[in-house]
Amino acid sequence: MADLRTNIAGLQLCNPVMTASGTFGYGLEFQDFVNLEQIGGIIVKGTTLQPRQGNPYPRMAETAQGMLNCVGLQNKGVDYFCEHIYPQIKDIRTNMIVNVSGNSPEDYAECAARINELEHIPAIELNISCPNVKHGGMAFGTTTDGAASVVKAVREAYKKTLIVKLSPNVTSITDIALAVQDAGADAVSLINTLMGMAIDAEKRKRVLSIGTGGLSGPCVKPVALRMVYQVAHAVRIPVIGLGGISCATDAVEFLLAGASAVEIGTANFLDPAITVKVAEGINAYLDRHGFQSVKDIIGICE
Amino acid sequence: MKKYILDLKLTAVERLHERYVLLKATDCQKPLPEMQPGQFAQLQIEGSKQTFLRRPISIHYVDRKQNEVWFLVQTVGDGTRQLARMQAGDTLNVILPLGNGFTMPSDASARVLQVGGGVGVAPLLYMGAVMREKGIEPTFLLGARSAGDLLQLDKFRALGRVFVTTEDGSMGEKGFVTQHSLLQQEKFTQISVCGPKPMMVAVARYAKSADTPCEVSLENMMACGLGACLCCVEDTETGNVCVCKEGPVFDIKKLKWQI
Ligand SMILES: Cc1cc2nc3c(=O)[nH]c(=O)nc-3n(C[C@H](O)[C@H](O)[C@H](O)COP(=O)(O)OP(=O)(O)OC[C@H]3O[C@@H](n4cnc5c(N)ncnc54)[C@H](O)[C@@H]3O)c2cc1C
Ligand SMILES: Cc1cc2nc3c(=O)[nH]c(=O)nc-3n(C[C@H](O)[C@H](O)[C@H](O)COP(=O)(O)O)c2cc1C
Ligand code: FES
Numbered sequence: 338m339a340d341l342r343t344n345i346a347g348l349q350l351c352n353p354v355m356t357a358s359g360t361f362g363y364g365l366e367f368q369d370f371v372n373l374e375q376i377g378g379i380i381v382k383g384t385t386l387q388p389r390q391g392n393p394y395p396r397m398a399e400t401a402q403g404m405l406n407c408v409g410l411q412n413k414g415v416d417y418f419c420e421h422i423y424p425q426i427k428d429i430r431t432n433m434i435v436n437v438s439g440n441s442p443e444d445y446a447e448c449a450a451r452i453n454e455l456e457h458i459p460a461i462e463l464n465i466s467c468p469n470v471k472h473g474g475m476a477f478g479t480t481t482d483g484a485a486s487v488v489k490a491v492r493e494a495y496k497k498t499l500i501v502k503l504s505p506n507v508t509s510i511t512d513i514a515l516a517v518q519d520a521g522a523d524a525v526s527l528i529n530t531l532m533g534m535a536i537d538a539e540k541r542k543r544v545l546s547i548g549t550g551g552l553s554g555p556c557v558k559p560v561a562l563r564m565v566y567q568v569a570h571a572v573r574i575p576v577i578g579l580g581g582i583s584c585a586t587d588a589v590e591f592l593l594a595g596a597s598a599v600e601i602g603t604a605n606f607l608d609p610a611i612t613v614k615v616a617e618g619i620n621a622y623l624d625r626h627g628f629q630s631v632k633d634i635i636g637i638c639e
Numbered sequence: 640m641k642k643y644i645l646d647l648k649l650t651a652v653e654r655l656h657e658r659y660v661l662l663k664a665t666d667c668q669k670p671l672p673e674m675q676p677g678q679f680a681q682l683q684i685e686g687s688k689q690t691f692l693r694r695p696i697s698i699h700y701v702d703r704k705q706n707e708v709w710f711l712v713q714t715v716g717d718g719t720r721q722l723a724r725m726q727a728g729d730t731l732n733v734i735l736p737l738g739n740g741f742t743m744p745s746d747a748s749a750r751v752l753q754v755g756g757g758v759g760v761a762p763l764l765y766m767g768a769v770m771r772e773k774g775i776e777p778t779f780l781l782g783a784r785s786a787g788d789l790l791q792l793d794k795f796r797a798l799g800r801v802f803v804t805t806e807d808g809s810m811g812e813k814g815f816v817t818q819h820s821l822l823q824q825e826k827f828t829q830i831s832v833c834g835p836k837p838m839m840v841a842v843a844r845y846a847k848s849a850d851t852p853c854e855v856s857l858e859n860m861m862a863c864g865l866g867a868c869l870c871c872v873e874d875t876e877t878g879n880v881c882v883c884k885e886g887p888v889f890d891i892k893k894l895k896w897q898i
Contacts, residue, residue, distance in 0.1 A: 362867035366884075369642040382869075390879055397862050397870035399691050404862060408869045411879055554691065606692060606863040607683070609734065610644060 339623035340630040341616065343377070343597055345575045346523035348432055348460055348498045350377035350598055352616040353631055354588065357579050357602030358383055358436035358462060358502075359408065360553075363426055370609040375616065377598060378432035380462050381422075385438050386448045388414035393546040398535035403554025403581070404603060405533050407545045410438050410467060415448045419455065427457040434500070438464040442477075442490035450494040459497055463487065463522075466504030466529035467551075478504035478529075481516035492521035500577065503527040503568070505557075510564050511571040518572050526577035526600060527568060528561045554603040555581045562594055569595025569636055583611065585618020592619075595636035640736055642865070643672050647731045650707060652723075656787050659758065660723040661699070662710040664731050671708055674698050676766030677740030677831075677856055677888045681864040682710070682722065683732035690718035695861050695883070697762040697833070698736065700794075708735070711790060713758035737864050738887050741766055741831045741854055747774050752827040754780045754816055754842050756834025760790055762856060763833060767798040776800065778827070782816035782838065785809050817841040827851055831888075843891040844898045853891045857882045 341352035355378035361367060364379040373379060391411025398405045412418070418435070426433050435452050439445035445463065452458055465478035465487055477483040488501055501517045503510055505528040514525050530551025535544040543549075561580025569576045578596030582588050583604040591599045604611045619631060628634055647664035654660050665671075681693035700709040714720045725731065741762070744751055751770060753763045760781055767777040777799035783789045786809040795801045802821045803811025812819050816838060822845060832842045833856040846853030859871040859882040866884030873882050875893045880886075891898065 360863075360868060362865070366863075366865045366867045370644060391869065391872070393874070394872050394879075395860055395870075396872065397860055397868070401689070402691055404691060406862070406868065406870055411869050411872070603862075606865075606868060608644070609863075609865065 339620050339628055340632075341620055343631055343635075345500070345577065345597055346498050348378070350432060351375070352377045353592065353598040353619065354612050354616045355432075355434075355577065355598055355600045356380055356605065356612060357600040358464065360602040360605050363422055364429060364433070365425060367605070367609050371613045374430045376431055376612045377616070378434055379429070380434045380436050380600065381426070382412055383410045383436045383438045383464055383467065384412050384415050384418050384448065384452075385410060386415055386444045388412065388417065395544060395546055396550075398544040398550065400533070400535065400552065400554070401556060403552055403556035405535055405545060405550035405552050406530070407547050407550035409547070415451045419451060423455055423458070427455070432459055433457060434460045434462055436462045436464050436502070437491075438467055439487075442487045445487050446490040446494040449491045453495050453497065460500055461495060461497070462500040462502050462526055463491055464502050464529070466502050466506075478513065479507050481512050484513050485516045485520040488517045488520035488522050498523050500524045500526050502529055504529050505560060505564055505580075506532050511567050514568045514572050518574050522574060524575040524577060525568060525572065526579060528557070528564055528580045531557055531560065553581070555583050557581045558587060562590055565591055565596050566594040566638070582615070583607070585615045585622060588615050588619055589622050589634070592631065592634050593636070593638035595638075597635055640673065640675070642734060642737065644732065644734050647708070647733055649725055649727050649729045649731055650705070651727055652725055654723070655790055658714050659790055660712050660714065662712060662722065662725065662731070663702075663707045664710070664733070665705065665707050671701065671706055672736060674701055674708070674736040674765075675740035676743070676769050677762050678736040678738050679864075679887060680708070680710070680733045680735035681737060681861075684718045684721050687717045687721040690721065692862055693734070693864065694718045694722070695737070695858075695864055697856075698765055699761045700765045700768065711758060711761040734864065738883055739885070741856070741888050742829070743769060743773070744775060744829055749775055749829060750778070750825070750827045751775065752778050752780060752830045754782075754830060754832045754834070756782045756816060756838040757784070757788060758790070759834030759838075759856070760795075761833070763831070764791055764794055764798070766831060767795065771798050778802070780804075780816050780819055780821060782834070815841065817845050830854070832856065840896055840898060843896060846891065847898050854888050855891055855894075856887045857889060858887065
């Protein structure tokens, strides 16, 4: 049994497998299938200052080895989260992390400040990369200035571990990563979804209600892996890798590329117990190759 | 209700008609979990390149003696075609039971009308069987395009009264279910509906005018089936809710349908 523990800027994880925001609900939805405490960290649904209805149906289109979604950050707002959801998840003994989104740096900061008060939430993941809302989201994540402005504002309001989630829909993701590092991020996670489109040839219409959506699943893995490798080689802060991970080997590849931990998203829909299986598979890989600790393989791929 | 991921073994694959197949699956190890009429399962599709996600399919029937769960599937695309190609002995991975089922009448004097269209009859067989166990005789009103699209009629007849409409008049009364003379002749205390959306809307309209409580089962496109992704939402009186978790069965009063 290898040592699977890893840490992200002071955050201790029992293993490097986390869940990606928007794909694992609040964790509670998966309790029948996995022991949540065997997951390194659970990143819950995107949360905003004000409640959001999200985009109209249809919000999903299946693609070759993946899917598009345009959920649009439907959530009941941070106050509802604090009052009604937090009490249900605060005693789950793993890192419960809130994914935060907003329309302006002030929004983000206000939302983060509220979550800062919650004892059992040790970190937030700042979503500056949602492709499915008009303002905010990706708008901030696609320029170095925009990204830095949000991270600066949140850094002042938020005292715990601050992870910033990056958009792949940019020319140079390393430039954005460096900008958020300089603005005070403790870690970066990448990638969010790739902007895409689906057209129904029979109906001669775009499938998704808002026309475009974010692509996820195994089809995005090579793009994600390349970006994680590049960013890990450019920044000093820890990197969390995600995008298309659906088995232990995929996860190992991200660790080799330089990620200190990984997140699993869409694969939870196909197998709700995948997270724990991936953690076990990473252990088997380490044993098979004679590594004592998962830390021994982080970033060792030249 | 606790949900399970199970590897079931197919005991039979019966082709009912060109476009419909009946899958019977058993758990070789232990009794199947409790399931309620109207709930569904997420079926994993093996061997179809075009099918990435699981496919939601209703619980058609639960045979406790044989420890079997049945699925009635209409082939509409690659995923369902692949299901139809499966054979007895094959393994079918399912997640079940999902969602909330139809309200079951508590009172033996309840007069329940179950309306099904096309493959939408699927959940009604199990519902009828459960009602029968409670000593309530169900009434089925089943509609289809043509006689060949009327599925499992003998099974329905074994459980209760069956009325039929076909659009081409090849069996029962000609027309749509809402045109059936039964609706003029009898009053019901509850109507449960599953079928194509236009049919459900028409039945909902009838139920509203007759002041009869009515539930419909929605078929929004799903990714997770677990209430985690928020892809399957329906706009309701309380905002967007997940059909997979809050439904798929809804009281028509909760929906924003123009009826
Ligand atoms: C809760 C629930 C219960 C269901 N129960 C049954 C059942 O018991 N038996 C059964 O045969 N089918 C049932 N369905 C519908 C079934 O899930 C779809 O027909 C199936 O997913 C199609 O997969 P496919 O790969 O064959 O087709 P695809 O290639 O995915 O699609 C083929 C065509 O069918 C349409 N389609 C796909 N999914 C749906 C859907 N959910 N609703 C409406 N149109 C769709 C597509 O738009 C496309 O035009 C149910 C759906 C839901 C949500
Ligand atoms: C249905 C769905 C909803 C998502 N919602 C969010 C969200 O609220 N916030 C966020 O940062 N990312 C969200 N994402 C992106 C995922 O967290 C993840 O970055 C992306 O799906 C790539 O990983 P994967 O290929 O493993 O799914 C969502 C993805 C999906 C499929
Ligand atoms: S299908 Fe994912 S929430 Fe309903």
